[in-house]
Amino acid sequence: MDIRGTTETTAAPAPTPATTRRRSELAAFLRGRRARVTPADVGMPPGPRRRTPGLRREEVAQLSGVGVTWYTWLEQGRPINASAQVLDAVARTLRLDKAEREHLYHLAEVPHVARREATANAVGPEIQGIIDALDPHPAVVYNSRYDILATNPAYQDVFVGPAIEAIGVSNVLWTLFVVPEPHCPLVFRDSELPVMVATLRGAYGRHVGEPVWEDFIRELSAASPEFARLWASGDVVPPGPRVKTFRHEAVGELRMTSVSLSINGMPECRIVAYTPDDEETRRRTERLRTLRRGA
Numbered sequence: 126m127d128i129r130g131t132t133e134t135t136a137a138p139a140p141t142p143a144t145t146r147r148r149s150e151l152a153a154f155l156r157g158r159r160a161r162v163t164p165a166d167v168g169m170p171p172g173p174r175r176r177t178p179g180l181r182r183e184e185v186a187q188l189s190g191v192g193v194t195w196y197t198w199l200e201q202g203r204p205i206n207a208s209a210q211v212l213d214a215v216a217r218t219l220r221l222d223k224a225e226r227e228h229l230y231h232l233a234e235v236p237h238v239a240r241r242e243a244t245a246n247a248v249g250p251e252i253q254g255i256i257d258a259l260d261p262h263p264a265v266v267y268n269s270r271y272d273i274l275a276t277n278p279a280y281q282d283v284f285v286g287p288a289i290e291a292i293g294v295s296n297v298l299w300t301l302f303v304v305p306e307p308h309c310p311l312v313f314r315d316s317e318l319p320v321m322v323a324t325l326r327g328a329y330g331r332h333v334g335e336p337v338w339e340d341f342i343r344e345l346s347a348a349s350p351e352f353a354r355l356w357a358s359g360d361v362v363p364p365g366p367r368v369k370t371f372r373h374e375a376v377g378e379l380r381m382t383s384v385s386l387s388i389n390g391m392p393e394c395r396i397v398a399y400t401p402d403d404e405e406t407r408r409r410t411e412r413l414r415t416l417r418r419g420a
Contacts, residue, residue, distance in 0.1 A: 151202060169184065225361045284310050311372075380405075
């Protein structure tokens with residue numbers, strides 16, 4: 126259905142600082158996603174002398190069935206309202222996946238989107254008991270900002286060493302980006318860290334403009350140019366199972382599968398449990414447990 130005739134240009138109320146920041150983030154996100162979609166991706170001829178790396182704004186508008194002016198204003202962060210119908214059309218044109226689509230809706234503050242929840246900073250004894258029961262498998266509770274809310278002893282065995290303790294910040298992203306690289310427990314930093322930053326960005330869409338989040342992003346960007354570069358990419362992915370390789374000075378490399386488990390009543394938190402991906406890793410984690418017991 127052609128929706129060029131809709132009243133999407135209705136002026137919104139005077140923006141708050143959080144709304145202004147959200148619009149800026151929405152504009153940057155749309156520009157970044159548009160740049161990665163080529164004319165060939167959507168069945169269009171490339172045309173001569175394209176200065177735009179991806180689709181032009183007018184092409185996105187045409188393919189989405191919206192007015193060029195309206196889409197231009199949306200991408201410029203102008204104070205306009207957007208319906209779920211229009212955003213659905215834009216998301217299809219830009220080939221957004223589920224996580225990116227959800228991120229778009231949060232940034233645009235479309236109606237009927239679930240209200241954002243406060244980011245938790247503690248867990249109760251029931252959750253602590255669950256992750257303790259997973260020992261000797263490492264387990265941790267993260268909130269959506271990757272703050273470490275609870276761990277079990279096996280997690281401490283694998284991931285916490287003197288260099289990490291010296292940082293004194295209970296946030297895994299801060300630790301991984303700020304700790305000197307030889308002390309970073311991740312073996313394949315170049316492939317793992319971008320995924321973690323993209324996961325963080327997906328959660329950030331629900332908290333744009335909130336002082337705690339904005340301070341966290343600003344301070345970590347200042348402390349780590351690598352984080353700042355990855356953050357600027359605008360990539361978004363959801364949490365999910367992965368096989369990761371870690372190093373430990375006492376037992377060597379550990380290949381582990383990480384699985385995220387949601388927590389009822391804590392929608393922005395998850396238990397992340399790590400299980401050995403091979404028999405050698407299983408033996409090495411048992412060795413760590415023995416070392417912890419002082420044998």
